Amino acid sequence: MKRLFVFLVLVILIVGILNSDYIYANSMENSFIAIRLTSPIKSNSYVNLYGEEGFLIYNKGDLIGYLDYFEGENVRVAVLEKDIIGIFDMEGNLLFSYNQEEELILTSGKSNERKVRVEDNFYRDFIQFKIIDGNLIVINYIDLENYLYGVVPREMPASFEMEALKAQAIASRTYALKNRSKHIAHGYDLCDNTHCQVYGGMDGEQENTNRAVDMTRGMIITYAGNIIDALYHSNSGGITEASSEAWGYNHPYLTSVDDKYSIDAPNGTWSYKMTTDEINSKLKDYGINVGNILDIKITETSSSGRVTKLKIVGTSGERTLSKGEIREVLGLNEIKSNLFTIKKGSYEEVNSNVYAIDSKSSTPQLVDLNNVKVIDSSFERRSSRGITSRFINRDGIVGNDSSVSQQVNSFIIEGKGYGHGVGMSQWGAKKMAELGYSYEDILKHYYSGIDITINNR
Structure with a gap:
C-alpha cells in the first residue's frame, strides 16, 4: 500500500512538471509578438546574421527544447526555392534547410540573454523568416515587454520626464496588443515603422525608457473592460481631434479635448x-x-x-x-x-499684352488688355482691368477668369501641432509630467473615461 502511494505521488509530480512546462511554453508563446524588420534589411533574397554563442533553432510552438545548433558566429539565411529557406555558413555551405510552413525560429544565447544581430542591428529573442512573393521577410519574434524596450525610445525621447515615459510605455503596450493582428495576412503582427510603431531593436534602447517599461510592466488602457486603440501623436497644437472626425469611426475614449499643455512646445505653431x-x-x-x-x-x-x-x-x-x-x-x-x-x-506681374484680330483685318495686332474696352453679355462697353475679363471670338461672347495684372x-x-492629433499628445504629456502630473493623470486627460489595468490576456 505504501509503495502504491509513493508511486501515485511520483506520477502526480511528473505529470505536474510536464504540464507546467506545457503551460509555461504556451504562456511564453502568448506573450510574444511578431515584428517585421525593414530598417536593417539590405536584400530581398538573403540576410546575414551574427550570434555570439552560435545559433539555436526552435519550433515556434515549443520554446523549451531546441531542434538544432550551429557553432559558427556568422550565417546567411536565403531563399532556396518557392517555400524553402536555407541556412548557410559564410563559405556557402548549406547547414540546414526547411519549409517555411514548419514555423521555425532562430536565436543565439540562452534564456534572457538571447539576441541576434540582423545585418548591423541587434534584436532580442528570436528571428523568424517568411517567403512572400519570392522575397525573404525577416521577423523578430519577441516578448512583448522586450519589444517595448525598442519602441518607447523611438517614439518618445528618453530625456522626457519619467511619468511621460511611463504613459508612453503603457500607450505603446496597449497599441501593440490592440493591433497585434494588423498584418496577420502577411504572416506577422506589426511592422517596425510609423505604419504601426517605430521599433529599433536593442541598439536604440535607453536606460530611462527601459525603466519606464519595467515600472509599468503589464499595464494597459481599457474602456468598459476592453483594450483601447491607444493612438498618439507628437503635438496637438492646443486641441486634440476626435477619431470620428479624423477617420470616421467613433471611439468614445478618443474625443476632442482642450490641450493647453501642447501650445508652447516644439511645433506648437x-x-x-x-x-x-x-x-x-x-x-x-x-x-x-x-x-x-x-x-x-x-x-x-x-x-x-x-x-x-x-x-x-x-x-x-x-x-x-x-x-x-x-x-x-x-x-x-x-x-x-x-x-x-x-x-x-x-x-x-503678369504680362497683359496679347495679339488680337478684329473684324476688319486678318493681321494680328499687339494690344494691352488693361487698356482696351470689351463687350460683356449685355453688349455694354467696359474696361478690361481687373481679375475678370471678357472677350469675343467667332463663336460669340466668352467669359474667362484670368489675372491680367498680378497673380499670386x-x-x-x-x-499648429504635429501629427494626426488623435489621442495622446507626446509633448503635452511631457509638459504635464513637468507640472507634477502622474502617468495616470496624463492618460486620463487624453483618453476619456478609461481605466488602467493589468493585462491578463
Missing part, C-alpha cells in the same frame, strides 16, 4: 511657404493636374478647426483634397498637421 510651382509639382507627383495654380481655399473644417477639405484652383480645373490627402499630397513634414490656415504670399505665386500655411 509653425509656418511654411510654398510657391505655386512647388504645389504644382507635388500635385503632379500625385497624378493631379489643374494647370497653373490660381488659388487655394479651405472649404471645410472639423469641430477642432482641422482642415477636412482643401480646394486647389488652377487654369485647367480644380481639385478638392480630402483630409486624408492634404498632408500626403503637400508633404507630411512640410504640412505638419491639418490644423492650419492659409494666406496668399507674394504676387508677380506663393501661399503661406500657418499651422
